[in-house]
Amino acid sequence: MKLVIDKINSAIGTILIVTDGEKLCALDFADYEPRMLKLLKKRYGSFDFQYVKNPQGFSNQIQAYFDGDRTSLNNIPISTGGTVFQQQVWLALRTIPWGKTISYTELAVRIGKPKAYRAVGMANSLNPIALVLPCHRVVGANATLTGYAGGLERKRWLLNHEDGELPQN
Structure with missing residues (x-):
């Protein structure tokens, strides 16, 4: 291959x-x-x-x-692999608008599995396509910065870049 x-x-x-x-x-x-x-x-x-x-x-x-283009990643075609559940989680990440954050619980609700927030967190940690599938926009239930495969400092930078609702730790 x-x-x-x-x-x-x-x-x-x-x-x-x-x-x-x-x-x-x-x-x-x-x-x-x-x-x-x-x-x-x-x-x-x-x-x-x-x-x-x-x-x-x-x-x-x-x-x-x-460079600040809010739409440049929206139409990049992706191929993620993963399980059906992981794909559901990863595709739902694309529905989180630029500059907004949601919790793992909210993401679980979006995919119709409100009790699966831990599994959503695990799927998020295995996201193969950072930025385009914006897992950095998912935060802890109390709006704290939690888990980012690229490191929390990068997550903070990305949220600042997007002028997001940056949680305070």
């Missing part, structure tokens, strides 16, 4: 962008590359990377997000 990879620099570190040649299948931070590789290996088994600058225009769209 051949996957296409690109790297872009951002204010919060180098970002790795992986596509299957048509859809975005992974987006993570370079310092979390081992996590990303583990998720890709679980999904695809054996694969090789081919470096391509700005595959399908995705790198430019992601850079536009950092």
Whole structure:
């Protein structure tokens, strides 16, 4: 299997962008590359990377997000893999508007499983496509910053970037 990879620099570190040649299948931070590789290996088994600058225009769209474009990530086609439940959670992340946060419980309610907030949190932690599936917009029940695979400082930066309702810890 051949996957296409690109790297872009951002204010919060180098970002790795992986596509299957048509859809975005992974987006993570370079310092979390081992996590990303583990998720890709679980999904695809054996694969090789081919470096391509700005595959399908995705790198430019992601850079536009950092430049303040509120809609640049909205129409990037994605391929997440995962279980049916994980896919429900990940797709629901796209319904959280720019600059807004919701709790894990609220996200569980949105997918019709109000008691599954812990499972929602676990699915969120395995989100293979950061930013585009904005798991950084999910906060603890008491509006505290909790769990972000890219680190809480990045989560705080992203919420500040979006002028969101930044919870105070």
